[in-house]
Amino acid sequence: MRTNFRGWVIMSITYIACFLANFTLLYAQNGVSTRYINAAELGVSGKVEHEGHLYHRVDTGRHADLPTNVKFFWTHAAGTYISFRSNSSQISAKWCTTSARPYNNLTAVAFEGLDLYVLEDGAWKFAGVGRPGHADCSESILVKNMSQEARDYLMYLPLYDGITNLEIGVDSTASLESLESPFQKQVLVYGTSITQGASASRPGLAYPSLLARKMGVDFINLGTSGSAKMEIQVARFLASQPMDAFIIDCVPNSSVDNIRERTAPFINAIREKHPEIPIIAIGGVIFESGNFDQQISRDIEQRNLDFLQEIERLQRDDRHLYYISPEGLLGSDHEGTIDGTHPNDIGFDRMVQKIKPILENILKRYHLL
Amino acid sequence: MRTNFRGWVIMSITYIACFLANFTLLYAQNGVSTRYINAAELGVSGKVEHEGHLYHRVDTGRHADLPTNVKFFWTHAAGTYISFRSNSSQISAKWCTTSARPYNNLTAVAFEGLDLYVLEDGAWKFAGVGRPGHADCSESILVKNMSQEARDYLMYLPLYDGITNLEIGVDSTASLESLESPFQKQVLVYGTSITQGASASRPGLAYPSLLARKMGVDFINLGTSGSAKMEIQVARFLASQPMDAFIIDCVPNSSVDNIRERTAPFINAIREKHPEIPIIAIGGVIFESGNFDQQISRDIEQRNLDFLQEIERLQRDDRHLYYISPEGLLGSDHEGTIDGTHPNDIGFDRMVQKIKPILENILKRYHLL
Numbered sequence: 181m182r183t184n185f186r187g188w189v190i191m192s193i194t195y196i197a198c199f200l201a202n203f204t205l206l207y208a209q210n211g212v213s214t215r216y217i218n219a220a221e222l223g224v225s226g227k228v229e230h231e232g233h234l235y236h237r238v239d240t241g242r243h244a245d246l247p248t249n250v251k252f253f254w255t256h257a258a259g260t261y262i263s264f265r266s267n268s269s270q271i272s273a274k275w276c277t278t279s280a281r282p283y284n285n286l287t288a289v290a291f292e293g294l295d296l297y298v299l300e301d302g303a304w305k306f307a308g309v310g311r312p313g314h315a316d317c318s319e320s321i322l323v324k325n326m327s328q329e330a331r332d333y334l335m336y337l338p339l340y341d342g343i344t345n346l347e348i349g350v351d352s353t354a355s356l357e358s359l360e361s362p363f364q365k366q367v368l369v370y371g372t373s374i375t376q377g378a379s380a381s382r383p384g385l386a387y388p389s390l391l392a393r394k395m396g397v398d399f400i401n402l403g404t405s406g407s408a409k410m411e412i413q414v415a416r417f418l419a420s421q422p423m424d425a426f427i428i429d430c431v432p433n434s435s436v437d438n439i440r441e442r443t444a445p446f447i448n449a450i451r452e453k454h455p456e457i458p459i460i461a462i463g464g465v466i467f468e469s470g471n472f473d474q475q476i477s478r479d480i481e482q483r484n485l486d487f488l489q490e491i492e493r494l495q496r497d498d499r500h501l502y503y504i505s506p507e508g509l510l511g512s513d514h515e516g517t518i519d520g521t522h523p524n525d526i527g528f529d530r531m532v533q534k535i536k537p538i539l540e541n542i543l544k545r546y547h548l549l
Numbered sequence: 550m551r552t553n554f555r556g557w558v559i560m561s562i563t564y565i566a567c568f569l570a571n572f573t574l575l576y577a578q579n580g581v582s583t584r585y586i587n588a589a590e591l592g593v594s595g596k597v598e599h600e601g602h603l604y605h606r607v608d609t610g611r612h613a614d615l616p617t618n619v620k621f622f623w624t625h626a627a628g629t630y631i632s633f634r635s636n637s638s639q640i641s642a643k644w645c646t647t648s649a650r651p652y653n654n655l656t657a658v659a660f661e662g663l664d665l666y667v668l669e670d671g672a673w674k675f676a677g678v679g680r681p682g683h684a685d686c687s688e689s690i691l692v693k694n695m696s697q698e699a700r701d702y703l704m705y706l707p708l709y710d711g712i713t714n715l716e717i718g719v720d721s722t723a724s725l726e727s728l729e730s731p732f733q734k735q736v737l738v739y740g741t742s743i744t745q746g747a748s749a750s751r752p753g754l755a756y757p758s759l760l761a762r763k764m765g766v767d768f769i770n771l772g773t774s775g776s777a778k779m780e781i782q783v784a785r786f787l788a789s790q791p792m793d794a795f796i797i798d799c800v801p802n803s804s805v806d807n808i809r810e811r812t813a814p815f816i817n818a819i820r821e822k823h824p825e826i827p828i829i830a831i832g833g834v835i836f837e838s839g840n841f842d843q844q845i846s847r848d849i850e851q852r853n854l855d856f857l858q859e860i861e862r863l864q865r866d867d868r869h870l871y872y873i874s875p876e877g878l879l880g881s882d883h884e885g886t887i888d889g890t891h892p893n894d895i896g897f898d899r900m901v902q903k904i905k906p907i908l909e910n911i912l913k914r915y916h917l918l
Binding site (some may be wrong): 281282283284285286287288289293298305306307308309311313314323324325326327329379381382385390397399466469471472473474475476514515517518519520524526529 | 553650651652653654655656658662667673676677678680681682683690692693694695696748750751754759819837838840842843844845856883884886887888893894895896898
């Protein structure tokens with residue numbers, strides 16, 4: 181009896197201690213206990229190669245012949261995302277990036293932060309951002325105080341930085357399961373800093389991601405800041421990817437000489453491996469920095485003329501090659517950029533309003549929509 | 550003859566030396582020699598007080614009773630601008646700010662950069678930005694390669710930093726003259742971080758500045774980040790300003806208690822000194838962070854209900870008090886903020902599209918337009 185009583189006391193103390201420990205753990209942060217799952221367990225979508233570094237868009241180590249700058253920018257996580265389902269009341273994240281600091285035309289949220297969307301009534305709806313701190317590793321609650329229902333999430337990764345580690349946090353009692361990308365068809369977008377996402381205010385507002393959420397097609401971001409110059413090695417690499425369509429948006433980075441010498445071999449290299457799919461070339465956005473700078477104005481005009489001429493010449497033998505004019509891509513009030521070159525969120529919104537119906541028209545012809 | 554020859558040689562050498570020195574100076578930077586003029590000689594517009602620190606919106610030293618945070622944010626240059634005329638082919642700037650670093654939801658260009666517009670065919674057209682470097686002092690060419698015609702300029706100063714010195718650079722041979730503000734009537738906008746400009750991509754895209762350029766009225770930015778809580782001292786200060794109208798946009802910073810207790814005394818204090826001018830109250834933007842966060846959603850809804858109730862009660866005795874509903878201020882696709890709270894450029898564009906016709910309607914009644 182005494183032994184039993186002692187056992188009961190010990191058991192009770194143990195229970196109370198366990199309860200207190202659990203309680204402390206449970207309400208440690210914002211009244212909710214969080215368990216973290218490494219994103220490596222969930223997988224990363226929006227990439228072209230899944231070998232190599234989890235958060236690099238391309239396994240650049242395997243492609244020694246690619247230009248150094250192109251490879252560097254493809255280590256940035258632009259356009260990649262984690263797709264998951266959870267019934268958590270709160271979504272948080274711990275993540276680390278390289279030691280790079282935001283450029284003066286990008287917010288830290290866009291440069292090295294996270295951006296979360298929820299599927300609701302068939303549409304992706306903004307839920308919250310992961311705000312980076314000043315150190316290389318950050319911790320942030322993206323959204324909290326939700327009703328505890330199962331939801332499908334997209335978490336976009338940083339536009340201009342490489343991730344070295346990412347953990348996603350949910351309520352300790354909540355479910356968390358990896359999902360396949362919600363987008364079936366894949367369109368590869370080869371382009372400049374504008375494609376990479378400069379200067380959207382947050383990662384999910386880069387134009388390929390805006391198009392993806394609105395059209396239900398994965399627009400894979402292969403923007404390479406300042407370095408979209410149509411090298412033949414890049415063309416061969418793109419051609420090796422099993423895609424449903426290609427978008428070529430490189431004029432803002434390609435010189436007149438690049439355009440005259442490289443457009444045909446670049447597009448032909450892709451066409452050779454993909455004889456029947458749409459290749460869509462976009463003219464270079466008319467730089468607002470050319471509003472008064474006559475040299476910039478003449479230069480982009482010349483590049484666009486030359487690019488159009490090259491595309492029209494190729495179109496004579498290529499009925500799957502399309503062209504989207506840059507006229508009016510950023511609207512008409514001259515407020516669509518942050519710095520005269522890079523679209524701000526108004527600029528990207530207007531770009532998407534203009535090119536989405538054109539893309540829909542093309543993709544429907546190929547039963548991709 | 551020999552003396553004359555020697556004199557000729559010396560004179561020639563002197564001329565050549567002078568020419569070379571001038572040439573070096575003349576083409577030192579970007580092929581153009583620049584002379585810098587301290588902006589103190591040109592004057593700063595878009596402020597309510599012109600005594601005290603040139604780049605503070607308010608001479609806060611004279612107002613010991615104002616809340617500390619309000620005074621701090623009013624030392625930021627948000628919404629202030631230099632108005633000048635020049636026939637220079639290039640406009641550059643050297644400027645120094647405090648040692649503050651950009652918040653994670655603002656670009657450095659918006660936080661501590663410059664933004665330049667030119668009057669063309671009666672409208673203000675974007676010309677270029679001053680990009681800050683990593684140090685407190687920066688140097689930047691805002692626009693170059695222009696035809697050498699006289700143009701009227703607006704140069705907006707940083708949204709979230711205090712300027713300690715600013716020099717404007719023009720071609721050494723070009724004219725530069727100070728202009729009065731191009732805007733005659735003055736509407737004071739008292740508000741939050743959203744009014745102050747978070748998170749426009751560049752200084753000229755904060756909503757008061759967008760309204761000013763589009764309507765030709767000076768919307769004086771007295772946004773005070775996180776601190777628009779309707780203290781009676783602030784009301785008395787605003788009331789002391791000789792304005793043509795007031796906009797009150799403080800709900801996102803004011804608690805339910807603030808709204809219930811302070812709305813009436815705040816508006817009445819302004820009304821007492823300005824019996825016949827329009828006072829326009831704007832409801833708080835519906836936070837996109839409340840899309841899934843039920844607490845935020847309920848809280849902003851309650852604050853807006855209480856604010857509307859207070860305004861409607863005051864309107865019974867005040868026929869010059871107006872209300873603008875927050876419904877749809879940021880559009881309907883949930884992409885109008887950077888972080889769920891602060892409008893990005895799409896958000897500000899939509900705000901202006903909604904409130905501009907309402908403001909035009911009101912200001913016309915008072916012959917302010």
